Amino acid sequence: MSEPVLQDEGIPDMLLSGPSGTGKSLIIHAVCKQIVELCESQGKVFGVLSINCEGPKTADRAVYRLVKAAADDLGVDPGVPQTGVSTDQKLERLYELMREHYDGVIFILDEIDLLEGPYQEAEYNSLIYQLSRARKLADFDGPISLTTITNYADFMKNLNSRAQSSYNPDDIFFDDYDATQLRSILKYRRDAFKPESLSDDVIPLVAAFGSQTHGDARKAIDLLRWAGELAERRGADTVTESDVRKAQEKYTENRKLRHISGISTQKKLSTYAVAATAHYTKENLEWIPAGPAFKTYQFIADTMDAEKYSRETFVNHVTEQSTYGVLDFERRGRGRGRGVHMYFSLSEDPETIMETIREDSRFADLAHEDPTISSVVRERMKKFRSNS
Template identity: 45%
Template sequence: MDTDSSGSNGGDSPSEDADPVPDDLSEDFGSDEIDATGSGSVDDTGSESIEEMLLEFDEQAGLIRDRSLLDPNYIVEEDRIVGRGEQLQEVTKMLRVALGDNRPPNLFLYGPSGTGKSLITKAVCENISNICEQRDIRFGTIEVNCQDLNTLGIAVYELAERAATEAGVEVQVPKHGVATKEKWDDLYRIVDENFDSVVFVLDELDMLVGRRDKQEPAFSRLLYQLTRSGAIDDLDAHISVVAISNDTKMMESVGSRALSSFTPEDVHFDDYDANQLQAILRRRQDAFYDGVLSDDVIPLAAAFAAQTHGDARKAIDLMRVAGELAEREGDSSVGEEHVRNAQEKVEKNRVLEVVRGISTQKKLCLYATAAVADETDDGTARSTTGYQVYQFLTDTIGVDQYHQETYVNKMKELTTYSLVDFERRSHGPSSGMFLEFQFAERPDTILDTLREDSRIEMVSADEVQSVVKAQLRNET
């Protein structure tokens, strides 16, 4: 959870005010009309019961045959992995030494979200595990996503839990109330007693920052402890680390001690282009029944995903949501209109997922900047103009107001969510330097989502628009 220095963190979660039930509605519901099983009739006008509706929906001809293929996190067969031949070969070559009961090198996989980093790591490790089992080598893959882990102690406990689950044993220390060293000791105990070789897969590692009063981020300390585990005399198991990050500059924040012990092999994952995304979707189109996908579904879904950093997860999600929308509407096929509707829904859902966890101050910074971008021809926003709108918002709502430098820093922090990016600009000696922000999603989608926060919803959207237009006219 982000905590701002102003201490103003109220209103982060959208409030949902339930509408009161009209008095005349009570006449439509008799106490004996819905039994404990929910199979009674809702009213006496002949409408279907819940059970009847469920059975009717269940009997409808579905369009999706295998929903697992439309899950971006599902480990697909090797022939479905496309556009990543070079990276697949590199990761395979470096991790294959585990087949000889040797320690593989540490790896650092970096590149934009949805470019196959986690998919390839999981696929390679799963194949290694299968071969090692045949050779009586106890190989384990301990994977954790660091996005929701806020301290080093929690991260170590999570690794211990995952290792224990993989080995079919129990963790012997509590999650809270003990020193982190005790958690490390139990993690090493589980690994040493149950495995010959373990690969720790640390996904989105750069998100594990930890306490802000620590000079070294938590992910650096985690890397140091894991990669120096070979120096522990009573630890016989081989331990390797695969660090995965969207942040290409993550290694710059790793401390010198950790960097010295980690010394990874780097594997870069670049964006998928539209053709590669089409190939990925075509390898998964058998998730649908034959003949239900119209010809324009895959090219359109790939084109939408290519616009936002070539994200394969988004492309797969778009096709899944399009199919689900078509099913709910009772259509016999999935067409272009379903993909366009899915695009709007997926964009909003993604933005909502991001903004739910950020502070009110960050929401205000983001809202002000998106409001500016929504009014410009190229969809960008200058930091100087965004700050003027931010000041209007904070004055209107009555919350603490950051200085411009802090506003800029908060916007920079939001780049870690792949929601916004920036470039340093200047329009001549008289205008000075400023940052120009660009959005990965449509600014109007971001605005609509942020307005679900009750405090932001208090501010008139028309007033904000007027302020934005006035500030844009003042730009030099």
């Protein structure tokens, strides 16, 4: 799909979707590296402007990161400050750099779904709308492509009408790796071990476990590493099938908590608030109402000096964790004329979830037992019951 740039032809916008660890980011960057090298051999300059959308939070910050990516690639000054100027001015600077230095450009927005912003309207709608119209807005003659990367196959359904009208990508879905593919990938990781230190059945067994449980290359590589660590701890010279099986047991036991460790800051904050509400309620409630949990979220966000999102975004962050078995949720009516309310039920011990999240340095200052959070939880639960 990217090859037409070599003939100065247009290249399509692309959407790369599929589960984590299936090579989406790796492959698009590997292909773009080849395109850059081939363009150079033809005396042309192809720009690859790539950002990860977990950090910026707003379209304005994301645009600045694209300006910075172009400036760093070209060895020039960004030409605009990060703050104090409008998004339109930053976009114009981006287009100016493109016109002056590039014959073709591909924008890569990795983890696009994480660019949610503090408001109900997700920030990625604005960014996708602007960049998908870049050829026209930038007065740029060369080929331009916008590539978005996400784990969610239904991401396009979340776009608003403006973004959908301007962004019509070719959809490329990345399936989970099967055992044969994982075995091939793992063979390239043998050099992490001393020669002859892996028994013949280790890599096939790791690949089999990986394909059966997740199809994720990163997790399969982790499993191989854990097996090696277990062998090293027992003082063995060889990693065996037994080490792999013990490592797999470790993976199964800690899978939910490892997932929590890897989610974004706002999702951790939302999940922490639900766990804290369950923990400080002191009543062993099976179901936690979303209302008091959201108030706890707001209080903890203030304590951490973190950005506060809307209640709808908070609920979306929490309910997403049901996909990974961290919790369950349901909507209940509270009687005639009293509306429908969301409730959460954690599948892990609330204190364990809180401890896992506090391992993140951004949450390290939250106390193990915090009387202020406890007070907020009790007050909000009392008010919730009085209104029920």
